[in-house]
Amino acid sequence: MPELPEVEIVTRRLRELIVGKTIIKARLIRAGLAPENSPRQFAASLRGARIDEVARRGKHILAHLSNQRTLITHLRMTGRFIYLNQDAEHTPHTHAALWLDGGKKLLFDDQRHFGVMVVARTTELDRVKHLSKLAPEPFSQEFSPEYLHDTLKRSSQQIKLALLDQTKVAGLGNIYASEALHRAKINPRLPAKRLSKPRIVSLRKEILAVLDEAIANDNQFEAGDLDTSYGRYDQMARVYEREGQPCPVCNALIRRFTQGARSTYYCPRCQRR
Numbered sequence: 001m002p003e004l005p006e007v008e009i010v011t012r013r014l015r016e017l018i019v020g021k022t023i024i025k026a027r028l029i030r031a032g033l034a035p036e037n038s039p040r041q042f043a044a045s046l047r048g049a050r051i052d053e054v055a056r057r058g059k060h061i062l063a064h065l066s067n068q069r070t071l072i073t074h075l076r077m078t079g080r081f082i083y084l085n086q087d088a089e090h091t092p093h094t095h096a097a098l099w100l101d102g103g104k105k106l107l108f109d110d111q112r113h114f115g116v117m118v119v120a121r122t123t124e125l126d127r128v129k130h131l132s133k134l135a136p137e138p139f140s141q142e143f144s145p146e147y148l149h150d151t152l153k154r155s156s157q158q159i160k161l162a163l164l165d166q167t168k169v170a171g172l173g174n175i176y177a178s179e180a181l182h183r184a185k186i187n188p189r190l191p192a193k194r195l196s197k198p199r200i201v202s203l204r205k206e207i208l209a210v211l212d213e214a215i216a217n218d219n220q221f222e223a224g225d226l227d228t229s230y231g232r233y234d235q236m237a238r239v240y241e242r243e244g245q246p247c248p249v250c251n252a253l254i255r256r257f258t259q260g261a262r263s264t265y266y267c268p269r270c271q272r273r
């Protein structure tokens, strides 16, 4: 699933492509993509609106429109945007389509049907269920050492699982949580509340570093490419999907175990405690 860096890259690409364009027509092709809007309401609330800004919140992409509405998209597993000329055919998994002025159209394609879209009033975004409980953005002032300390001190979850909890830290998923814990030399099973303040300060620093590097990795994308996948982070990962390979810090072999129904990768030596 794309995490904060991949969603940030898609957001930036979309911003370059569609800000300033007007939606001439919109169609919700698979109603389940936007269960909170009927297909008729979806089409009516987007038609005629200009796209004023594209922003990101956690793993969500927000397209703010001139009609006081915001189109919220969560890509989930396989959701992706495709930007085409208006006369191009839809892909077999096109679940929504926006026809834009200037002869272009934007498709939302999703092989596995986990993606979600919501059209909401821009002034009411704080109340939209997908956004209302999200933790502060990692790159915001609010995501301070004090915030992270106060949050983790109250959690008896294992630290890796606490990092995946979007109400505690927004935007991290399996890859970057594993990578940040390795860099901060923290055992992924350690209960969050047992982390000392200095280790939390270090963890916060490494979360920002790993996200920053992954976003900078953007140059591996081709211009105009809206499709992101984990493949592109492969060369940079120190532990993720590296079971049995030597740790780049200490040479111990990276291990994998299942935590919260997902794989956690870690170094048994660097992350002993």
Ligand SMILES: [Zn+2]
Binding pocket: 247, 248, 249, 250, 251, 252, 267, 268, 269, 270, 271
């Ligand atoms: Zn190591």
